[in-house]
Amino acid sequence: MRPQRQPRLTILLLAGLLAACQQAPAPAPPPPSTTQNGYGTTERAFVELAIATDEQALKLLELTDRTELKENRAVELTELRKLLDAPYVNQHAGHDMPGMPTDAEIQLAATSPDAREQFVRTHLTESLEVVRSAAAAITHPPTAEVVRLMERHRTAELAAG
Amino acid sequence: MRKHLFHIAAVIGLIAAAFNVPVAAQGEPVRVAEFLAECPISHRLADDPIVLPNLAGASHFHDFFGNHSTNARSTQQSLEGQTGNCNPAADISSYWVPTLYRNNTAIAPTGVTFYYLGEGVNNPAAIQPTPYGLKIVAGNAKATGDADSIARWSCLHAGHVNPSKNFVTCPAGTMLETYLDFPQCWDGRNLDSADHKSHMSYPVAGGCPSSHPVSVPKLRMVLRYPVNGSTAGLRLASGTGQTMHGDFFNVWPRAEMERRVRNCLNVVIKCDHNGNHG
Numbered sequence: 001m002r003p004q005r006q007p008r009l010t011i012l013l014l015a016g017l018l019a020a021c022q023q024a025p026a027p028a029p030p031p032p033s034t035t036q037n038g039y040g041t042t043e044r045a046f047v048e049l050a051i052a053t054d055e056q057a058l059k060l061l062e063l064t065d066r067t068e069l070k071e072n073r074a075v076e077l078t079e080l081r082k083l084l085d086a087p088y089v090n091q092h093a094g095h096d097m098p099g100m101p102t103d104a105e106i107q108l109a110a111t112s113p114d115a116r117e118q119f120v121r122t123h124l125t126e127s128l129e130v131v132r133s134a135a136a137a138i139t140h141p142p143t144a145e146v147v148r149l150m151e152r153h154r155t156a157e158l159a160a161g
Numbered sequence: 162m163r164k165h166l167f168h169i170a171a172v173i174g175l176i177a178a179a180f181n182v183p184v185a186a187q188g189e190p191v192r193v194a195e196f197l198a199e200c201p202i203s204h205r206l207a208d209d210p211i212v213l214p215n216l217a218g219a220s221h222f223h224d225f226f227g228n229h230s231t232n233a234r235s236t237q238q239s240l241e242g243q244t245g246n247c248n249p250a251a252d253i254s255s256y257w258v259p260t261l262y263r264n265n266t267a268i269a270p271t272g273v274t275f276y277y278l279g280e281g282v283n284n285p286a287a288i289q290p291t292p293y294g295l296k297i298v299a300g301n302a303k304a305t306g307d308a309d310s311i312a313r314w315s316c317l318h319a320g321h322v323n324p325s326k327n328f329v330t331c332p333a334g335t336m337l338e339t340y341l342d343f344p345q346c347w348d349g350r351n352l353d354s355a356d357h358k359s360h361m362s363y364p365v366a367g368g369c370p371s372s373h374p375v376s377v378p379k380l381r382m383v384l385r386y387p388v389n390g391s392t393a394g395l396r397l398a399s400g401t402g403q404t405m406h407g408d409f410f411n412v413w414p415r416a417e418m419e420r421r422v423r424n425c426l427n428v429v430i431k432c433d434h435n436g437n438h439g
Contacts, residue, residue, distance in 0.1 A: 042215040044355075049219060086355070091212065093303055094400040095221045098207060130219045133233075137215035 039085055043143045046134045047083045050150065052092040053100040053130070054080070057123050060101040063109050063116055068160075072153040079146045099127025121158075128154040194279025194288075196378075196421040196432040198254075200226040200247035202269045205260060208233035211296050211357055211408050221398035222260040226273050228412065231255040237294040240412045247275075249434045251417045255410040258341075259302070259398040261386055272317075272336075272385030277378035279426035281345055283367035284376070288426045290418045291377045291411045296353040297361055299343040299380075300406030302399045310403035313340040317385055327402035331389040341407045343380035346373035378426055382407045 054073045061070045081088065096102060101109070101119050109116040131150045138144050202224050209220040210233055217233040225231045230243040235255065245253040256275060261268045279285035304310035307326045315324040316331035317338045323329070331337050344361040346369035351360040362373040369376045388395070397404055411418075417436070425432035432438045 041355075045213045046216055046219070049213060049216070089356075091303065092221075094305070094404065095302065096396075096398045096400075097221050098218060130216070133217045133219055137217075 037139050037141065039083065039140045039143065042134075042137050043083070043140045044085070046138060046147070047080050047143065048088065048091050049097065049130070050134075050146075051077060051080050051088060052090050053097060053123075053127055055090075056100045056102075056106070057127070059106050060109055060116075060119055060123065063106070064120060066120065069120075069157055072157065076146065076150055076153065079149065083143055083146065099123050099125075099130050124154050124158050128158065192429055193431040194285045194426040194429040196277050196425040196436050197434060198227075198247045198249060198252040198275045198277075199434070200245065200252070200256060200273055200275065201271075202226060202273065203229050203231070203246050205267065205269075206232055209257070209408070210235040210255070210410065211298060211353070222267070223257040223398070223408075224260050224269060226256040226275075228253045228255040228410075231257065231410070235410065237410075237412060240410065249417075249436070252413050254412050255408075256382065257408045258382070258384065259404070259406065261388075262394075262396050262398070263388070264394040268386055268388060270384040270386050272338075272383070274383045276381040276383065277421065277426070278381055279378070279429055281342075281364050281367075281379045282369065282376050285429050286427045288376045288378060288422055290415070290422045291380075291413065292347065292352060293411060293413075293415050293418075294352045295347070295377075295409075295411045296357065297343050297380070297409045297411075298357045298406060299341050299382075299409075300404075302404050302406045304401070304403040306403060310405075311342070312403050312405040314338070314402050314405075315340070316389070325402075328392040328395045330392055333389055335389050337386045337388040339382075339384050339386075339402075339405055341382045341405060343382070343407065343409060345377055345379040346370060347375040347377050348373045349375045378422060380409055 054077050058070065058073050061073060092100065094103070101123055105115070105119050109119050128151065131147055131154060134147050135144070135151060138147055204225050205222055206225065207218045207220050207222050209223060210231060213219045213233060215234050219233070227245040227247050228240050228243055229245055230240060240253065240255060243253055244250070247253070261270070279288055282288065300311055301309055304312070310326045312326045313324050314327065314329050315338055316322040316329060317336040319332050319335040322331060328337065344363045346362045346364055348360045354360040362370060364370075395402070399406065421432060421436040424430070424436060425438065430438045
């Protein structure tokens with residue numbers, strides 16, 4: 001680097017002026033992932049996911065005579081919808097989510113009893129894993145209560161075969 | 162608009178020349194505002210720290226690039242200070258996309274490039290560094306067809322195959338590739354939003370709208386998959402090719418990002434991995 005020269009100083013001044021003109025406001029700190037024991041981003045994400053999963057599961061279960069499972073999913077959906085703090089939007093339609101039967105699987109289950117049994121079991125085992133993950137992450141008491149209900153349901157349903 | 166852009170570039174070039182500031186070593190500098198990071202696949206998880214924060218194993222599968230530590234619990238604080246696999250190593254940002262499958266076999270992309278561009282806005286000199294900690298989701302994971310999709314699939318080394326919003330059949334010896342452009346206008350306040358989208362917007366007529374006035378680098382993701390031939394059995398973890406989406410969690414060290422925006426984008430110059438030119 002050569003010693004400082006006038007033009008270089010001018011450039012620096014110009015650059016400083018430009019930077020000052022273009023200064024963006026400082027970003028707000030990231031919102032906390034959950035407010036203190038409140039209904040935060042993790043709770044909202046879980047509730048939306050659980051509604052999408054249970055709705056797809058009900059379509060699959062409609063093809064079976066598992067009355068208790070159908071009732072349990074319906075009860076869960078009622079409780080989950082009570083937790084929503086904004087109109088429900090299905091963020092996961094068409095996705096290959098753990099525990100969520102896909103439309104293709106439901107279609108196959110309609111004609112194949114073996115596939116039906118397998119998909120019901122996969123729904124139970126995988127969604128139990130998701131619910132257990134939620135149990136470890138969710139602090140909002142009313143949401144945590146629904147999570148515990150879902151865990152009880154799935155554990156009993158798997159035990160019943 | 163191109164003329165306008167050229168004009169600005171020319172004026173900057175003239176000022177630089179007048180003050181004997183090296184713009185490029187010799188001859189014409191490449192007039193593309195660009196820097197880049199290449200980040201191969203790092204790991205694969207059923208996690209999504211933006212859409213399903215803290216819910217480990219609750220997502221469809223994603224291929225993660227860059228920061229090695231990314232998982233459902235990742236935050237700005239957890240990511241910083243970690244290492245990644247990008248070239249340049251300075252970029253420890255997190256990037257992820259839904260996993261691609263042929264039937265039930267996952268296929269990892271073998272070429273993964275993140276371009277940071279000054280295009281899309283008429284005034285690249287006004288581009289600000291991407292805010293530290295910014296989260297952006299691009300594309301529509303819920304797309305039900307072409308109309309609500311911005312996905313783009315094409316073939317590397319087979320330009321005659323028309324691009325499509327869904328998978329395309331690439332000739333033998335070529336590769337399936339996908340492009341995704343992230344929104345480049347920021348609301349100036351929020352690093353994320355409830356729908357993970359509304360704090361960002363695409364430019365309108367070459368400028369950032371008043372609702373999202375801060376111009377930031379345009380992130381363009383280009384993925385190349387070792388796939389050609391029939392599209393039968395191809396799917397993303399999120400569904401059809403139209404559901405291609407990408408997530409970006411910016412943890413570029415501030416000084417590295419600022420230097421590149423200043424030296425590459427603001428002055429419309431193509432830079433290398435290290436943010437240098439000519």
